[in-house]
Amino acid sequence: MSRNITIEMLNQIPVQDQQIELVERKCLGHPDSIADGIAEAVSRALCNTYIDQFGGVLHHNTDQGEIVAGESMPKFGGGKIIKPIFVLLDGRATKEFNGEKIAADTVALKAAKDYLRTILPELNLDQHLIMDCRLGTGSTDLRDVFKPEAGQIPRANDTSFGVSYAPFSDIEKCIREISSYIDTTLRPKYPVYGTDIKIMGLRQGNTIKLTICCAMVDRYVSSLSDYVNYREKLAEEALKVAKTCTDKKVEVSVNTADCDIECSLFLTVTGTSAEMGDDGSVGRGNRANGLITPHRPMSMEATSGKNPINHIGKIYNLLSNELAHTCVEKVDGIAEIQVRLLSQIGSPIDQPLVASAQIIPKPSFTVKDIERDVYEIIDSGLENITSVTERVIRGELKTF
Amino acid sequence: MSRNITIEMLNQIPVQDQQIELVERKCLGHPDSIADGIAEAVSRALCNTYIDQFGGVLHHNTDQGEIVAGESMPKFGGGKIIKPIFVLLDGRATKEFNGEKIAADTVALKAAKDYLRTILPELNLDQHLIMDCRLGTGSTDLRDVFKPEAGQIPRANDTSFGVSYAPFSDIEKCIREISSYIDTTLRPKYPVYGTDIKIMGLRQGNTIKLTICCAMVDRYVSSLSDYVNYREKLAEEALKVAKTCTDKKVEVSVNTADCDIECSLFLTVTGTSAEMGDDGSVGRGNRANGLITPHRPMSMEATSGKNPINHIGKIYNLLSNELAHTCVEKVDGIAEIQVRLLSQIGSPIDQPLVASAQIIPKPSFTVKDIERDVYEIIDSGLENITSVTERVIRGELKTF
């Protein structure tokens, strides 16, 4: 059966060329991202448990959960946590199948804690964390078991949609690259930079202003001047990275709300504001492409934690993102593309009700020139849609 | 100081005229809306408590919270709740000020339960609910106390933005009107219709397809045929309402996943799926205009529960919505308008960094014709921005 793929011209100014553009990223240790990361880690762990125990993935959705902030007393040289962070795991999972019980709760707790260890290495899970698990009980029909190798296409859980776009604008590239640079290059050398970082970018015309709020880990900061040095260091490094992403004018400011008196520094014991007042929830932070982009089409669906078998809110958001970027990489002449995938509850997920690509062509191109190639990329992406599921389970696709 | 208000032409096809349009509303008893409603009720109750005790509103943000589903055994004529719904209240509030303690936790619990009584009258709070409160402790500077009558303008808590648009498209009107009609007219006569209703609308060209998922309250349904009758009744009534909102072709289907065998009916004991498997969170449902509109610009910020004094994520979303609709009502020639308000942390909230209106004029109009009037509406709205705060506190503005 041929797929319902429509390709249209989008009569619009590319975001890149609009006057104002606002973009944000909540990095790994931001409370909302912590919630997302835990939700996704739990879902992946459940998938693997189900596969080990039954050869296939059973029904679950763990796109829920709450991070309730603790209280801390950071100070130069190292402070302490006064009240632990509280984490609630919820959502639901299949806890019994074919008469066999599944240790869903213990799997979830372990996955969540293992994940926290990787992103908040300064957090002592024994002392600084209370984690509760109120995972509900879901049920799985025999026919709904997804066996990765079986070649069968699951049916959509809902009438819903996924949406994405490509390419990234300059400001989006700056933010993504800075985030990645801190995680992979800067922090390993300077553990003072906590993982709770919010990067906001505002472009007005040709000027990009990047504001970085970065939690500093107090035991690596000896004094106010030390703090100021680290702040400046980060601003310089971020500027360098930004310069590789854009020719526009870039300004970077770091922890600007600081007034250089101790009380208002962004100083933390563990590198996240969740230790001292900021709560977080699943689905409130970055979209599936790692950014919050109010000038772009966005889906409200939480991608993290949803089951990767048939949950449209997860699969179509991830797939539309891949499709849009593949189109831009493989097909000449696309200034901007938006891809929307709309499911119909109960239909196979490789047969969306509509797969729509809207394209702003580059000056000398028309949609006509490129629609054939775009069609084939989308068609082929849908043909291989279960690869999204498989890569999610293997942890190869990021959801936030 | 004059405000930085920019008014531009938006070179785009109005959503109303695009080929595909997708809109959704999660009504009051949907788990995500329950979470939103509780968050907002708690914030309002705190505002009033602070005003009573100190003459002004103190710092708080309760835009957090989690609804963890229970388990139920609905059946025709009336079933039962097996496992209670769990509700976590979090966020933070000022619990001590000027040496005086504030009963923030008890205020929050009461507000949340009072609210639940109004939207889930079938839920027995003694038996069917476990509500925990882990509200953190915030602090309030003397200078941050908002005294409603004092005429002072609070400063923005963050660099953030609000966005909205007007007018509503046909499909948006349909959904809003049907939701309202059920709440105010249909349910009072037919309490069988629970408050957990999701209305999805998909327009393809000139055909609007509305899908209503409505939780039926089991004790008002005696049999399968009774259920089918109520389902049809709702479809008919919704169609009638829709006809008053659009000339387009409308199809309505209700509870379509039902296969007319008992196991898959949307039958509930209390009128919400939170009793039996669906969790909910603050900020995951409707935007501040009551809709989820993936083809429109949206803010990811949770509006509900945020403090109405200086939280841009709340105030600017509410205000931009009002401004857009006022412009359409008061000014001729606007086919579509988008209003964005961008704050600068620490600046007075009536002085946004940018207030931007993008307008698609009606055929015979230009932006030139209307920009003066739009400017004045926006300028005046910002001038009176604290009225948003006051109306939120009085419960006159809806946030979801």
Place this chain on the structure above:
Amino acid sequence: MSRNITIEMLNQIPVQDQQIELVERKCLGHPDSIADGIAEAVSRALCNTYIDQFGGVLHHNTDQGEIVAGESMPKFGGGKIIKPIFVLLDGRATKEFNGEKIAADTVALKAAKDYLRTILPELNLDQHLIMDCRLGTGSTDLRDVFKPEAGQIPRANDTSFGVSYAPFSDIEKCIREISSYIDTTLRPKYPVYGTDIKIMGLRQGNTIKLTICCAMVDRYVSSLSDYVNYREKLAEEALKVAKTCTDKKVEVSVNTADCDIECSLFLTVTGTSAEMGDDGSVGRGNRANGLITPHRPMSMEATSGKNPINHIGKIYNLLSNELAHTCVEKVDGIAEIQVRLLSQIGSPIDQPLVASAQIIPKPSFTVKDIERDVYEIIDSGLENITSVTERVIRGELKTF
């Protein structure tokens, strides 16, 4: 089969005649008693639910639970609760039987709250209470279902014992009567007297010193002198009651830790110290006869909340108490009697391993004179042991 009943002389000075005697009672609103009362209310509610649903009582034990104190700000004329009391329900219950689910959690929540309403009428359950339920899942064998009318004798769940004594000494009578008088006569007239009362009695020789700690409900106390008046009123009334119970010299002091300055008054908003700092647990307060009697034999078992079918820690403590008092009432010549019932796991509960009565005869009597009658009372009590179960379920036997 004849029962193994042994009757011996106890070569000891009756407690009544010893030099020192210490007795205590924690009345209904004491945090430990609240825990006991909830545990018992939940067990009774489960019994009745099981009987309604299945015609017999299923396995459960709810002799667990924790009362975690809140915070309050009492003041003359009426103060407020700052932080709610937290109540955890645990233990375990059969939640599924013969393929049918049982709403054990909702039953438990309702029973616990209904009970709290009766003993803490000033506590607003919506605002002042967080109640969580973590009742585990027990399982019931078909053969273990107790059908009240079936005449079958359950088998002991454990090798355990019950113990009691009679008659009450003067000091024990004083305490029991004062407690009862306050509950039934004084509080209905003077609601200022909260239900959290601890009565301690110390007898040294012929002088009884009663110390009453009574939570005063603040909204019924207008001033310090008012408080002092109520305190004196209670002392007078208690003394009057005590005089009816003993010829010994009695002194009564009320709320003696008070130093007549406000900060140290026992003033409360709701009539229990659980609102402001004192936690409570099941099984930590009164023994099954309503008293704590360190000079008497006592069982450490929590009687409240245990299943009344085959839990020796409940049934034998209640029965031994009844047997001892019946012996004293019906048989002449007993100065003091101690009754111990020792079970053997798996044996019918009407066939204890040993039922032992130890008797201090009155001066002119010997054990020989009375052993026949005592034997028959014990034998008959064991014969009718299931009446204990039935009366527990009907709420006719107190457990604390």
Place this chain on the structure above:
Amino acid sequence: MSRNITIEMLNQIPVQDQQIELVERKCLGHPDSIADGIAEAVSRALCNTYIDQFGGVLHHNTDQGEIVAGESMPKFGGGKIIKPIFVLLDGRATKEFNGEKIAADTVALKAAKDYLRTILPELNLDQHLIMDCRLGTGSTDLRDVFKPEAGQIPRANDTSFGVSYAPFSDIEKCIREISSYIDTTLRPKYPVYGTDIKIMGLRQGNTIKLTICCAMVDRYVSSLSDYVNYREKLAEEALKVAKTCTDKKVEVSVNTADCDIECSLFLTVTGTSAEMGDDGSVGRGNRANGLITPHRPMSMEATSGKNPINHIGKIYNLLSNELAHTCVEKVDGIAEIQVRLLSQIGSPIDQPLVASAQIIPKPSFTVKDIERDVYEIIDSGLENITSVTERVIRGELKTF
């Protein structure tokens, strides 16, 4: 001021010579003992934190807490935990002193988990445990700070008492020695023996029957016959130990409720029944001498977790136990001694209202012969009462 110490003859048959004697011990991994051990570990950790931070111990009582059982699926060779154990920490602690905050919650969590690691080495705290902390806020008067070296005597927190006796009877010795032997000698060689062991002893005349219920750790048991072997091994070893404690006839049975079919074996994953259905609470298990002795005078007070500074329920129970045993060791002629210490609220704890020793002398002795020595032991013990506090803080005194 001389102390009010009374020494009397106790006209009674020593327990050792009575016809029936019942004794019980709940070893370290029994749910009630887990609760006690955690409570005590938390109190000690708080003491040390307070000393480090302020040079003295501040007010706290952590003699509360609840162990809510999980669910497990043990099997030969190693099973798994399905649902984690839930542990609630409560009680209260000083969280702020002299304007300085104290990390009481994090200290409590760490102490509780460190303790669990020592007694339940098979329990994976990440996966198998949910620990919540709802420690209330206590306050400390300046004058109540206990500085170990300051030589000041704290004042009694309550009118309460402690009671104990010596020497241990044969059956008590058997139970204590077996418990100790398993912990120190047997388990290190055979980790199959879990820490959740209940040892009950019933003596009828000259026959001691010991019933040991010992949780077996499943991964060290390969089969039913293996299980039976380990059971027999334990019975043999226990019998050997018992023989060193008594000349009476001893029978030992281990896990007798087992019917040698898998379903009813006492097989566990982690060595405690808390993993699968048995809840536990502070103060419901062993008395301060490590035993439950219904034929002996007992205090209902929970000793574990109470502050060791001025809480009579802790200090007097520990001290009376020491005094009784010292008397028996140091003074000839004591067949049995009972020591009771009765405090008066507000008086220095080294000045009890009454310190009473009741003595059953050995055949050829009178109380006259020994009262001088007993007096001096008690007087000296009270003189050095703060050494109890110090040794509790250093972990040298066991409370259960």
